[in-house]
Amino acid sequence: MPSHLDATVLDNAAWHALSGPHAAFAEGDGLARRYHPDVAPFVAVRTWDDPRVWASLSDLVGPGAQIGLSGDIPEFPDGWQELWRGEGVQLVETGSLHPVPDAEAVLLGEGDVPEMLALVERNKPGPFLPRTHELGRYVGIRRDGRLVAMAGERLRLPGWTEISAVSTDDAYRRQGFASRLVLDVAFHIQQRGDRALMHAAATNVTAIAAYERLGFARRGLTTFAGVQLP
DSSP states (O other), X not given: OOTTOOGGGGGGHHHHHHTTTTGGGEEEOSSEEEEOTTTOOBXXXXXXXXXXXXXXXXXXXXXXXXXXXXXXXXXXXXXXXXXXXXXXXXEEEOTTOOOOOOTTOEEEOGGGHHHHHHHHHHHOOSOOOTTGGGGSOEEEEEETXXXXXXXXXXXXXXXXXXXXXXXXXXXXXXXXXXXXHHHHHHHHHHHTTOEEEEEEETTOHHHHHHHHHHTEEEEXXXXXXXXXXX
């Protein structure tokens, strides 16, 4: 890893995206921020060590709202109800990753959103909303004019870009489309001077193993939780 690259930002990736390269998509203040609701569902805080963060979160999303949080989440205050909790794996590129552009990868944009949303709904790779494609470069592979695989850039923070929404239609699995698109997205990330990272549910051992074969390595675990405000 280049000596100038700060990996500590990965410990609070959403915050460093919202307060850095993705600030134009952010709502909030110096303690709590979120993406515009039609862009991404992520809410992030600068630090849990400041007790004012709970009030800032409440002001940001409003009473009774349901939000998702990540990181080393402390105990919730009275009246805040935890809805679910799970573990995720963060992976980062290594020297074994050899990205390459894919000749069949086509750029996806606003006109492709209905197909992108439908593909994500069928495959459940993680949150993808009507404006998520605005966060970075999204590409896909088509067969007979139909979008059958996609991947793209989601969180972007200083020095790093997350590869996300990796999806392949059931009828086209085991043909290498997902791997090809991940390598294509990673190629363009590296061309920009960033390094690639990914996230996966800790229970999704198949996807994690596939990413490791491509040249990603596990950096650590992160906690995800859903909570409803008073």
